[in-house]
Structure formats: structure tokens, C-alpha cells
Amino acid sequence: MLFRRIYQFLIVYCLGLTCLLAIKYGAGLSNYVIPGLTLIFDTAHRMLAGYFLDVLNTLSVTVLGQMISIFMAFFVGIIGRKSSWAGSFIKVMAYNIQAYPIVALAPIIFILMGDGFLSRLLIASMICYFPLLLSVLGIMASPIKDIEHFYIATGRMRWQLEVKIRAFENLNKLTTVIAGSATLAMAGTIVAEFIAADQGIGYSIRIALYQSDLACILVALFSIGIIISVYQGILETVGEQMKTKWFAPKGGDLL
Amino acid sequence: MRFECRGLTFTYPEADKPVLENLNFSMAAPGFNAVFGPSGVGKTSFARILAGGSSGPGGDALIYEGISTILYSYNQERLPGWADTGSHLEKVCPPENSDLRKELVKIFKVDALLGSRFSQLSMGQQNRMNLIRYLIQDFDLLILDESLANVDEALRETIVLAVKELFPDKLFLYISHNLMEVARFCKDILVLSHPGKSKGAVVVRGRNYETGYTADPQAIDRSMLEIMNAV
Numbered sequence: 001m002l003f004r005r006i007y008q009f010l011i012v013y014c015l016g017l018t019c020l021l022a023i024k025y026g027a028g029l030s031n032y033v034i035p036g037l038t039l040i041f042d043t044a045h046r047m048l049a050g051y052f053l054d055v056l057n058t059l060s061v062t063v064l065g066q067m068i069s070i071f072m073a074f075f076v077g078i079i080g081r082k083s084s085w086a087g088s089f090i091k092v093m094a095y096n097i098q099a100y101p102i103v104a105l106a107p108i109i110f111i112l113m114g115d116g117f118l119s120r121l122l123i124a125s126m127i128c129y130f131p132l133l134l135s136v137l138g139i140m141a142s143p144i145k146d147i148e149h150f151y152i153a154t155g156r157m158r159w160q161l162e163v164k165i166r167a168f169e170n171l172n173k174l175t176t177v178i179a180g181s182a183t184l185a186m187a188g189t190i191v192a193e194f195i196a197a198d199q200g201i202g203y204s205i206r207i208a209l210y211q212s213d214l215a216c217i218l219v220a221l222f223s224i225g226i227i228i229s230v231y232q233g234i235l236e237t238v239g240e241q242m243k244t245k246w247f248a249p250k251g252g253d254l255l
Numbered sequence: 256m257r258f259e260c261r262g263l264t265f266t267y268p269e270a271d272k273p274v275l276e277n278l279n280f281s282m283a284a285p286g287f288n289a290v291f292g293p294s295g296v297g298k299t300s301f302a303r304i305l306a307g308g309s310s311g312p313g314g315d316a317l318i319y320e321g322i323s324t325i326l327y328s329y330n331q332e333r334l335p336g337w338a339d340t341g342s343h344l345e346k347v348c349p350p351e352n353s354d355l356r357k358e359l360v361k362i363f364k365v366d367a368l369l370g371s372r373f374s375q376l377s378m379g380q381q382n383r384m385n386l387i388r389y390l391i392q393d394f395d396l397l398i399l400d401e402s403l404a405n406v407d408e409a410l411r412e413t414i415v416l417a418v419k420e421l422f423p424d425k426l427f428l429y430i431s432h433n434l435m436e437v438a439r440f441c442k443d444i445l446v447l448s449h450p451g452k453s454k455g456a457v458v459v460r461g462r463n464y465e466t467g468y469t470a471d472p473q474a475i476d477r478s479m480l481e482i483m484n485a486v
Contacts, residue, residue: 149327150332150347150388153327247337247374
């Protein structure tokens with residue numbers, strides 16, 4: 001899982017780089033517009049270690065932001081799963097807010113909270129929170145009738161059991177959504193750093209952008225890609241292990 | 256113990272025709288009764304209306320006497336997959352029914368399957384396991400909607416006879432498409448036909464065989480003919 005993620009990224013990255021180089025040599029562009037391979041390798045040699053540290057800094061905010069989002073999405077999703085007034089209100093609100101580009105709110109957050117850790121964290125959480133919430137709401141609001149019937153009929157149904165049944169039956173969907181939301185959280189953090197922050201890979205990309213240094217940007221993208229692939233791979237592996245532990249341990253399911 | 260149905264009519268929202276129309280019958284005393292009829296006649300709808308009790312849809316037409324707990328089991332139910340079936344049975348078993356659970360597990364021949372997850376069982380094994388967890392609950396009326404589907408005939412007979420013997424004071428409504436089985440083992444058989452046919456619902460007497468019975472082929476044939484004529 002982990003290695004598949006990494007080599008998939010490497011294939012996509014190499015394809016993108018090949019396209020850029022094809023444009024460069026096809027249109028006869030200078031190194032200032034699109035750097036050559038030698039310049040990219042040279043930049044990588046100088047900057048890669050620093051960029052990896054910057055990405056790790058960004059990743060720490062991403063992970064924290066994603067955890068907050070997951071917790072909030074489950075909290076609100078569990079409350080909003082009922083077809084009560086509150087549940088319907090939460091669902092309608094989530095669908096409407098989801099339709100709004102949250103990243104556009106970033107300047108307001110920076111005006112109110114200034115640069116720094118909290119602003120980055122808040123934007124990262126907000127960006128991955130709403131897609132997560134919609135998935136969790138969808139899963140939690142869909143009854144698994146053929147399992148739940150017995151517990152309802154015999155008066156044994158409790159909200160904890162209901163949530164457990166629905167989460168278990170949709171474990172594949174949940175792990176996919178959580179692994180996918182890592183990218184969103186990372187994007188949110190980078191955007192936050194890009195707009196106004198003094199650390200993280202987004203900040204480094206902003207500096208490279210102001211210097212029109214495409215080689216630095218390409219190296220930064222490489223380090224982001226590798227680290228997010230590893231992070232997603234770890235999330236998927238954890239999800240797989242949970243499934244293996246929870247699902248039939250001996251002999252597997254009946255074919 | 257008695258329940259009666261007085262002019263029960265039920266139409267699904269947005270449907271043109273009622274699925275059940277002016278159903279009148281009554282079943283008194285405990286026993287192993289059946290609901291029989293061709294596919295699509297409304298057996299499951301009827302069972303779900305009954306399971307809803309007086310407060311459910313169509314509840315105005317239902318009169319229950321001495322029946323307070325109604326359970327409805329059907330053949331596509333599943334047990335959660337996070338633990339083995341034995342743990343699930345243990346967890347949902349009232350402490351006073353612990354011995355009954357052990358006895359049913361033996362009769363239903365699922366003792367070797369208690370360590371398996373539900374998804375690892377065959378359909379017949381799943382249905383047996385599901386039925387056990389209903390039988391160990393406290394109930395007055397248990398509706399078995401194809402609850403023994405995919406179970407072989409010999410074992411089905413063993414199970415039905417054991418249920419009749421172990422629960423003489425409970426009322427059962429067994430929904431099945433097996434004409435022979437219904438005619439042999441059920442006491443009252445409610446035969447449903449499609450709405451619009453003048454017959455409506457007819458209650459036919461089955462042979463109601465108990466453990467150690469001696470089959471009377473002619474009597475069984477008569478019951479089966481009666482049922483088929485009522486459809």
C-alpha cells in the first residue's frame with residue numbers, strides 16, 4: 001500500500017516533468033522560464049533537505065488539523081444522523097457551507113487571528129472538515145436495516161451500537177474518505193502558508209514564486225508528493241489493519 | 256391469547272391498488288400457525304403490519320388480547336460482523352434463557368459454528384443462527400418470515416417440531432412457500448390471495464403434527480388441497 005502510493009506519485013511526477021521539459025525544448029525556452037534537468041538536480045541537491053523539513057512542519061499542522069476535522073465530523077455526524085429538527089438543520093447547513101469555497105475565508109482568518117500556527121491549523125481543519133462531514137453524515141444517517149432490525153425490535157438499540165454498526169458496515173468508505181481528506185488538509189495548510197505564514201512548505205514556495213524559481217518549486221512539489229504519499233499510505237495501512245482485526249479473522253468470508 | 260384482524264386494508268404510499276384489502280380473520284390460543292400465499296400477495300407487508308402492533312400502520316384494524324411483545328424475524332437479517340456468532344448470541348441472551356440458548360444451539364446444529372463470524376456461514380446456517388437469537392427473547396407472538404429458508408428439509412422438520420415443543424404457550428406465525436410443510440406442521444393457516452379476488456383471506460386447518468407423529472398422507476393431501484383451493 002505504502003510503496004504503491006510512492007511509486008504512483010513518482011510516475012505522475014516524472015510524467016509532469018517530462019511534459020514540462022518537452023515544452024521547454026519544443027518551444028526553445030530558456031532555463032529562466034523552465035529549468036533544465038541539470039538545474040533541477042542542482043537545486044534539489046541544495047534545497048531538498050530544507051524542503052523536507054518544511055514539508056514535515058506543514059505535515060504536523062496537517063495531521064493535527066485532520067484529527068480535529070475527523071473528531072468534529074464524527075461528533076456532528078453522529079448528532080446530525082437523526083431525522084430530527086437538529087439533524088435536518090445540521091445536514092442542510094453542512095451541504096450549504098460545503099458548496100462555499102472555504103479557502104476564500106482564509107483572509108478573514110488571517111485578519112482576525114494573524115499569521116502563525118493557529119491560523120494554519122484552522123484553515124487546514126476547515127478545508128478537510130466539510131467533505132468529511134458530508135461523508136460521515138451520509139454514512140451515519142443510512143440505517144443498516146437487516147442488522148439494526150433485531151436490536152430495535154428487542155429494545156436493545158443504543159446510539160453507541162447504532163454508530164458502531166453503521167461505522168463497521170462502511171469501514172471501507174470511511175478509511176478511503178479519511179485517507180483522501182489528508183490531501184485536502186495538506187492543501188489547506190499549504191494555502192494558509194502561501195497566503196500568510198512565516199514557515200512551512202507553502203511559505204517556501206511563496207519565496208520561490210517571488211524569485212520566479214521554477215526549479216525550487218518543482219523540488220518543493222517533489223518533497224510534498226513524497227511525504228503526502230507516505231502519510232496517505234500509513235493511513236491506508238492503519239485502515240487495512242483495523243479491517244483485518246475487525247473483520248473475519250479466520251478463514252475469511254464465505255465466497 | 257388472541258388476535259383478530261377486522262377489515263384490514265393497506266395501500267403503500269403512491270400505489271394505485273391496496274396490497275391488503277378488507278382482511279378479516281382471527282387466531283386464538285397459542286400455537287404454530289402459518290401465513291401462506293403466492294409471491295407478491297402481501298405476506299411480508301402483512302407481517303410487518305402485525306409487527307407494528309396497534310400503534311403501527313393499519314393498527315386500527317388489529318385487536319390483540321394477551322399479546323404484548325411481538326417480534327418479527329426475516330431471512331435476510333444479519334448479525335454484526337465484528338465478533339463471532341457465539342459472542343453475539345451470548346450478549347443478546349437474557350440470563351434466565353441461558354439454558355434455552357444452549358439447547359437451541361444443539362437442536363439447530365450450530366454448536367460448531369459459534370466461533371465463526373456471521374459472514375463465514377452459509378445462508379441456511381445464517382438463518383438458523385438468526386432465529387435462535389429471536390427465540391431466546393421474551394415474546395408472545397413471533398413472526399417467522401421465511402426464517403428457515405435455505406435449511407434442508409429434515410433439519411427444518413426437527414427445528415419446527417422442537418420449537419412447538421419448547422414454546423407451547425407462544426404464538427407463531429410462520430411464513431413459508433413450502434405447502435407440504437405448512438400443511439403438516441401448522442395449526443391454522445391463513446391463506447392470502449391477491450386483492451380483488453373474492454376469496455380474501457381464508458383460514459385453513461393444518462395437521463399440526465407434534466414430535467413422534469405418524470403421518471396420515473390422505474389427511475395431508477386434503478389439507479394441501481384446501482390450501483391450494485383457497486389461494
